[in-house]
Amino acid sequence: xxxxxxxxxxxxxxxxxxxxxxxxxxxxxxxxxxxxxxxxxxxxxxxxxxxxxxxxxxxxxxxxxxxxxxxxxxxxxxxxxxxxxxxxxxxxxxxxxxxxxxxxxxxxxxxxxxxxxxxxxxxxxxxxxxxxxxxxxxxxxxxxxxxxxxxxxxxxxxxxxxxxxxxxxxxxxxxxxxxxxxxxxxxxxxxxxxxxxxxxxxxxxxxxxxxxxxxxxxxxxxxxxxxxxxxxxxxxxxxxxxxxxxxxxxxxxxxxxxxxxxxxxxxxxxxxxxxxxxxxxxxxxxxxxxxxxxxxxxxxxxxxxxxxxxxxxxxxxxxxxxxxxxxxxxxx
Numbered sequence: 001x002x003x004x005x006x007x008x009x010x011x012x013x014x015x016x017x018x019x020x021x022x023x024x025x026x027x028x029x030x031x032x033x034x035x036x037x038x039x040x041x042x043x044x045x046x047x048x049x050x051x052x053x054x055x056x057x058x059x060x061x062x063x064x065x066x067x068x069x070x071x072x073x074x075x076x077x078x079x080x081x082x083x084x085x086x087x088x089x090x091x092x093x094x095x096x097x098x099x100x101x102x103x104x105x106x107x108x109x110x111x112x113x114x115x116x117x118x119x120x121x122x123x124x125x126x127x128x129x130x131x132x133x134x135x136x137x138x139x140x141x142x143x144x145x146x147x148x149x150x151x152x153x154x155x156x157x158x159x160x161x162x163x164x165x166x167x168x169x170x171x172x173x174x175x176x177x178x179x180x181x182x183x184x185x186x187x188x189x190x191x192x193x194x195x196x197x198x199x200x201x202x203x204x205x206x207x208x209x210x211x212x213x214x215x216x217x218x219x220x221x222x223x224x225x226x227x228x229x230x231x232x233x234x235x236x237x238x239x240x241x242x243x244x245x246x247x248x249x250x251x252x253x254x255x256x257x258x259x260x261x262x263x264x265x266x267x268x269x270x271x272x273x274x275x276x277x278x279x280x281x282x283x284x285x286x287x288x289x290x291x292x293x294x295x296x297x298x299x300x301x302x303x304x305x306x307x308x309x310x311x312x313x314x315x316x317x318x319x320x321x322x323x324x325x326x327x328x329x330x331x332x
Contacts, residue, residue: 002026004033006121008054008114009312015049017316019309022054022114027067030126034061034079039117039307040142041315041328043173043233043256044083048109049316056330057083057108058145059117060138070126078132081117082145083108083280086125100153100282117142118312118330130286133294143173143300143327144293149281151178151229152289154252155185158276160227162186167225168207169241170232171198173319174254176326177300178229179205181289184296190221192241219244228252233322235259242267250274300327307332 003025010018027033040058048055063077073079087094087102094102106112115122132141151174160166160182167190168178175191182189183206191207193199194214202210211221213236224246230236230253242264245251251273253261263275281289292298305315307330315328 004121004123006115006119008116008119009056009309010054011049011051013050013052017049017055017309017312022119024115024123027065027070027123029067029069031067031123032063032070032073032079032126032129033065033121033123034059034129035064035121036061036117036119036307037332038138038142039330040145040147041305041312041319041324041330042143042146043319044108044146045118046316046320047256051109051113053109053113054116054119055312056117056119057081058142058147059122060132060142060145061122064121067126073126073129073131078138078141079129080132080141080145081124081129082149082286084128085112086128089127097284098282100279100285118307120307120332128283130283130290133290135294136290139302139304139329139331140299141290142329143177143302144289144298146280147173147300147327148177148181148293148298149286149289150174150254150278151231152181152292153281153285154227154229154276154278155181156281156285156288157278158227158250158252160185160187164188164226165190165223165246167192167228167241167244169228169230169236171202171326172231172233173300173324173327174231175229176201176205177298178231179207180298181292183207184292184298190225192219213240216240225249230255235261238263239267242271242273245271245273248272248274250276252276252278254278301325302327302329305330
């Protein structure tokens with residue numbers, strides 16, 4: 001059967017990037033062939049850089065060919081995809097609209113290991129492809145596919161309202177997007193960072209207050225927080241933040257870490273505080289996120305790298321070393 005050969009950039013056991021070839025049959029059924037133009041570089045890619053698999057999951061590209069059962073897309077459309085590739089549509093989570101928690105979901109790093117967004121082409125099921133609004137440039141859309149979707153999911157799913165006072169820990173790849181989404185919704189955003197280095201930028205992005213936490217034993221921020229989104233690259237001193245939470249407030253730890261979540265129980269119990277896990281967006285929320293970003297001009301701050309072996313290595317190294325401001329984007 002005729003197909004397509006394409007280039008991919010893989011991880012390897014020694015953590016080096018490998019340029020390789022992959023092959024797929026041409027799309028049938030609900031499949032879509034996408035020519036990749038841009039890809040975000042996400043912290044999650046770092047966790048798979050040692051694996052023999054194609055890297056990248058914040059993909060943007062142009063539809064080149066459609067399976068015979070595809071509806072809603074046409075050749076030439078600009079589309080994107082993220083961490084999730086496909087869901088069953090019939091489990092209780094899917095039926096309830098929480099398809100991001102599908103019991104049979106196909107996820108980056110576990111399925112479709114022969115293709116990713118670090119490459120020239122990919123073939124995906126149409127059900128988890130998203131049309132990119134014309135108001136969003138492709139290079140800005142790429143980091144929204146995972147980073148933007150992840151923080152927007154918390155806002156949308158857990159009913160954060162404009163009247164709430166919301167803390168964001170960390171001004172990085174996720175944090176700088178969370179600040180923008182929240183501020184443009186009218187939320188009073190309170191930002192916490194290790195030092196004063198990012199104060200001006202956080203305020204420019206929409207933060208109403210900024211607090212440097214390095215060496216601080218107690219936070220004094222006035223009114224307590226209704227919600228706290230933790231986007232830092234390491235788990236914080238929870239007691240520092242539990243003391244500034246309102247009664248029945250919610251904390252959302254998005255830090256990917258192998259460390260146990262050690263939480264003091266007394267403030268948790270006496271204040272009724274909730275720690276809420278969250279994953280990337282459902283299809284419905286992902287679509288709302290793109291609509292909101294288009295309508296309100298939410299744009300990631302990005303650095304460009306070429307879609308080459310050297311470009312992937314340079315971008316991933318810069319992210320790993322904490323020098324990225326704030327999302328890397330590979331450009332074909």
